[in-house]
Amino acid sequence: MLSGLFNSTTIPALGEVLNFAQARHTVLAGNIANVNTPGYRLRDLSQTEFQQRLKEAITASRTSAQAVSPGLAYSEPGDPMRQVRSSLENLVYHDNTNIDLEKQVAEMTKNHLLHNFALTVMTDQFQLLQSAISERV
Amino acid sequence: MLPALDISTSALVAQRIRLDAVSSNLANLNSLERDASGNMQPYQSRYVIFQTDEALETKQGAVGVKVASVQTEQIEPLYRWQPSHPYAIKDGPKKGYVAYPNVNMTAEMVDALVATRAYEANIGAMELSKNMAQQSLRILG
Numbered sequence: 001m002l003s004g005l006f007n008s009t010t011i012p013a014l015g016e017v018l019n020f021a022q023a024r025h026t027v028l029a030g031n032i033a034n035v036n037t038p039g040y041r042l043r044d045l046s047q048t049e050f051q052q053r054l055k056e057a058i059t060a061s062r063t064s065a066q067a068v069s070p071g072l073a074y075s076e077p078g079d080p081m082r083q084v085r086s087s088l089e090n091l092v093y094h095d096n097t098n099i100d101l102e103k104q105v106a107e108m109t110k111n112h113l114l115h116n117f118a119l120t121v122m123t124d125q126f127q128l129l130q131s132a133i134s135e136r137v
Numbered sequence: 138m139l140p141a142l143d144i145s146t147s148a149l150v151a152q153r154i155r156l157d158a159v160s161s162n163l164a165n166l167n168s169l170e171r172d173a174s175g176n177m178q179p180y181q182s183r184y185v186i187f188q189t190d191e192a193l194e195t196k197q198g199a200v201g202v203k204v205a206s207v208q209t210e211q212i213e214p215l216y217r218w219q220p221s222h223p224y225a226i227k228d229g230p231k232k233g234y235v236a237y238p239n240v241n242m243t244a245e246m247v248d249a250l251v252a253t254r255a256y257e258a259n260i261g262a263m264e265l266s267k268n269m270a271q272q273s274l275r276i277l278g
Contacts, residue, residue, distance in 0.1 A: 022138060024197075026138075026140050026199040029199065032145070032148065033262075034202050036152070037187040037202050075198075077198065104258075105261060112265050
């Protein structure tokens with residue numbers, strides 16, 4: 001019964017966006033931590049790839065009356081979601097790294113805003129459910 | 138959120154160790170140290186080697202950093218002509234010269250600046266992690 005309650009809202013899809021934003025935040029923090037490590041190459045989680053998977057999952061959930069299943073943000077090594085966007089690629093320095101600190105911080109900020117935005121919308125959905133349950137606006 | 142905090146903390150620790158090495162080099166611009174065979178040699182610069190820390194690797198590919206080792210340089214010391222110095226070289230082609238440390242002050246100061254900048258960037262990342270975790274609590278209403 002509870003799953004039916006949530007599946008009609010966008011809460012499962014937003015939950016996946018939150019998972020992805022948190023996983024990407026960890027990867028970007030790892031990039032900033034390794035800014036001075038020789039030989040370290042940029043790592044990232046591809047947003048376009050994740051959006052593609054989310055779109056497919058939402059379409060599938062509409063046609064088959066199944067929930068958007070958790071685990072969309074999960075990826076194995078070698079997964080296409082783990083590629084770095086070409087606009088983030090940088091020249092390779094003498095210590096074999098290619099990290100641009102300003103771009104990483106900017107990406108982290110954008111990711112942070114996406115996370116908080118999804119969180120706000122999700123909170124609103126829960127408030128709607130709550131007001132429907134308590135029959136009080 | 139918690140892995141991101143651990144990863145950023147590992148970077149703070151690594152950069153601080155690097156700053157310690159820089160401070161040591163700048164403090165010992167003119168000192169001697171005892172080497173393995175007990176002789177007094179001019180101070181050689183210390184430098185750190187960073188490495189990704191597999192112990193902090195998450196399933197999504199984020200990885201921390203650690204100091205793999207602190208190495209000692211092996212470069213030629215500076216020689217100054219001081220024949221009456223107690224540590225002047227007694228014989229050989231460098232007779233009458235005293236060996237002094239050859240620490241490159243400019244390179245060390247630039248290293249300190251880079252370490253400080255990386256430290257601040259990681260503090261910024263930690264602030265964002267904290268903010269994300271606190272915002273998530275807002276779902277509870």
